Every structure is written in C-alpha cells, then in structure tokens.
Amino acid sequence: MNTATTSDQEQIEQFLTTLRASLGPIALPEREEILREIDAHIHDSMELTGQSAATVIAKLGSPQQLAADYRDGALVRAASYSFSPMLLLRATLRIATKTLSGFIVFLFALTGYLTGISFLITAFLKPFFPDRTGVFVLDHHLYRIGIQNTLPPVPIHEVAGFWFVPASLVIASATLVLTTVVIRHFLRLSTTVQQKLDGYHPTFRTSQPSSPSR
Amino acid sequence: MAIKRSPGPPADQPDRWEAQLRKGALEMATLASLWRGRLYGLEIIRTLEAQSRLVLAEGTIYPILSRLKDEALLTSEWVEADAGHPRKYYSLTNEGRDRLRLMAAAWVDFSNGLDQLIQPILQPEEVLQ
Numbered sequence: 001m002n003t004a005t006t007s008d009q010e011q012i013e014q015f016l017t018t019l020r021a022s023l024g025p026i027a028l029p030e031r032e033e034i035l036r037e038i039d040a041h042i043h044d045s046m047e048l049t050g051q052s053a054a055t056v057i058a059k060l061g062s063p064q065q066l067a068a069d070y071r072d073g074a075l076v077r078a079a080s081y082s083f084s085p086m087l088l089l090r091a092t093l094r095i096a097t098k099t100l101s102g103f104i105v106f107l108f109a110l111t112g113y114l115t116g117i118s119f120l121i122t123a124f125l126k127p128f129f130p131d132r133t134g135v136f137v138l139d140h141h142l143y144r145i146g147i148q149n150t151l152p153p154v155p156i157h158e159v160a161g162f163w164f165v166p167a168s169l170v171i172a173s174a175t176l177v178l179t180t181v182v183i184r185h186f187l188r189l190s191t192t193v194q195q196k197l198d199g200y201h202p203t204f205r206t207s208q209p210s211s212p213s214r
Numbered sequence: 215m216a217i218k219r220s221p222g223p224p225a226d227q228p229d230r231w232e233a234q235l236r237k238g239a240l241e242m243a244t245l246a247s248l249w250r251g252r253l254y255g256l257e258i259i260r261t262l263e264a265q266s267r268l269v270l271a272e273g274t275i276y277p278i279l280s281r282l283k284d285e286a287l288l289t290s291e292w293v294e295a296d297a298g299h300p301r302k303y304y305s306l307t308n309e310g311r312d313r314l315r316l317m318a319a320a321w322v323d324f325s326n327g328l329d330q331l332i333q334p335i336l337q338p339e340e341v342l343q
Contacts, residue, residue, distance in 0.1 A: 037255060037276060037302045044256045044301070045272075061271030069277035077284060 008053035012042050015057050022067030026074055034070060080187035085113055085176075088183045095190055105186045112179025119172035122146050123165050134158040240268045242321060244278055245287060245306065245314045252305035254293075255279065279304055287313055 016035050023031045038060070045056045060066065079091035092109050095102030125147055126133040136143040138156045160167065240262075247253060247261040258279070259272050282288045287310035292300040306314065 033302075034276070034280070038273075040299050040301055041255050041272075041276070043299060044254075048256070059271065060273035065271070066273040066277070069274060070280060072277070 008046070011053040011057060012039065015042070015060075015063055019063040019067055022064050023070060024067075025078075026070060027078070038066075076187055076190065080184050082184075083180055085180070088180065088187070089113070091187055092183055095187075099190075101186075102190070105183065109179060109183050112175055112182070116172045116176035116179065118146070119168040119175065123168040123172065126162070126165050126168075130162075131158065134164040135160040236268055236270070239266075240274070241278055241282065242314070242317045243268050244275060244282065245310060246318070248288070248304055248306045248310075249314065252291075252303040254301040254303050258304070282310070286310075 016039060019038060020031065020035055023034065026034070041060070042053065042056050045051070045059075046053060049056070075087075075094060076091045079087045082088060089106075089109055092102065092106040096106035097103075122133055122145075129147060131151055132149075133147045135145050135158060136148070136152055136156050137159050143152075143156050158164075243262055243266055244258060247258050247265075253261065255276060259275055262268055262275070279288065279290075283290055283304070286307055288304045289307055290302050290304050293303050295301050
C-alpha cells in the first residue's frame, strides 16, 4: 500500500468503482468481499512486481468482464435458495433459453404460479360476487371453477358456498408451494449440470472406480 | 469435407472451444495449486503461471475461486499480513481433495487416450507422404 502514489490510488479507485457498479445483482456482503479481495490483489501485485497500478490493472482484465464472470451463474445459484417467484421465474427463464428441460420447467413455473394466483383471486372475489364465483355444476357434472362474467343460466348452479374461500386458499398455497419446490429442485440440479457441462464432466465418467476399461 | 454441427450450443469456433477447454482445466489447476496448503489469490496466480499457461487475464481466477467456494470444494479465511492489509487465503476442503483426486485421474485417462489419437496430426509431413 505504501508504494501506491496518488495517481495509482485514483486508478485503483476507478477500477473498483466500475467493478462495484457492474457487480449489480450480487448481494452486498459478497460484493464488498470481492472488492476487498481485488483491492488486496492490486496492492500485493504492485508491491511484489514493482509495477504501476495501470499495469497491474491491465493484467486483471476489464472490470466489466470480471464482474460478468462473477455474475455468471450467480442468479441461478441465488434463486435455488430463494422463495421469491420473481427471482425463480427469472432464473428459469434464463435456463429456458438454453435447454429444452429448462423451457419445460419455465412453462411449468408459469402455469403453477398463474394457477395459484388465480385461486387466490377467486377466493378473494367470492365474498363480493357470491353467486358468480365458485364451483359450478350441471347435472352432477363439473361445469366450471372460478368466476363467471354473468350469472350462469338456471340448471347450472354453484355448490361450494363459502367453503370455496378456505378451499381455494388451500389449493392456492399448495400449488404455489409445490411450484416453488419443483423449481428450486430443478435449479439446484441445473447448477450441478452446468458445472459438469462447463468443465471436466466428459472426462469424469471414465475415472469411476467401477469402470471396466482396460 | 462437411462440417458436422453438434445439436448443442455452437461449438464450431476453435477459439471458443479452446476457451471452454481452458476454463475446465483452470478449475482443476486452481484446486491442484492448493494441494500442498493454503494460498491467497496472487500466490495461486503465480503458481499457475509458473507451472502452466492457463492464466490469461489474472482476474479470471477470482470468480473461479468464488464458485469453487460456493461448491464447498474450498474454504477461505482472511489473514492479517505484514503488507498492512489482510489477504484472503483459500484451502481445499475434504470434499475438494476427493473431487481433485477424481479430476486428476480422469484428466490422465482422458489425455493419454487423446494423445494417441492426435499424435499423427502433430506430425503432418509424415501423414502427407
């Protein structure tokens, strides 16, 4: 740190500021730790080699690229431990563009969340439109569940009554929980898959102890 | 000669393939540099520079360390140093050691096989005769 001149210090500050800004979605404590480590790297490297801040920084690569490397996969990893529908949907959407299974899970997620939300909305609307909301039957057969624009014609009638409210709340929570669990499971699975795809996986199988080769 | 396209992501650019290869190897090399004990980022970079040609931008190593730590293959601790600022030291976890053993064995298997396959390619004159 002693070897850093004012101009060196400015360049380091500038690099770290750009890096901080580019790290965006990464959680604050993690972001600060990254900056601390890179800061230590720059000072150590300057002291060790006697090079200027500019040279040391140039060898690090661009702050944008560095941040992108950190961000890569961070979303999926973060989402796999999250309960936020937005985060989970964003993460599945990212995978959806890459693999078929990702696309299917994205559709599943969308359907699951929409179903859950629909049940929540109908449960909320039942007290306001009791005749037009609920489970409708025609000749002992299920006709429709949900909310009707107009009062349905006579043989069709609503059977659930106000039980519809707790029932659809239960269904809504169950659907939302199930959707969340499935997505998180898939995301965890896919981070493992990604790691394998990223690197050593193709060589990995050949080394299993049970391998009958040779 | 027809160029065969794999159904997956486009892998027809050699530099991209090399980048992927390097990326995969760098992960193993990073773990391997810690085999004998804990090191901080710059020491890892120096070790890799001295013993391989894998490091392009020095910055690439830090996100890899971060990811390996997330995968519980590494642990890290901040240690006060004479330099006046603490340094972040990394060491292998037991899981990391086990994984590295498997990776090293797989690497040797893989490269031995490939070496035989590509040996004629590296001596083009003989092939042409």
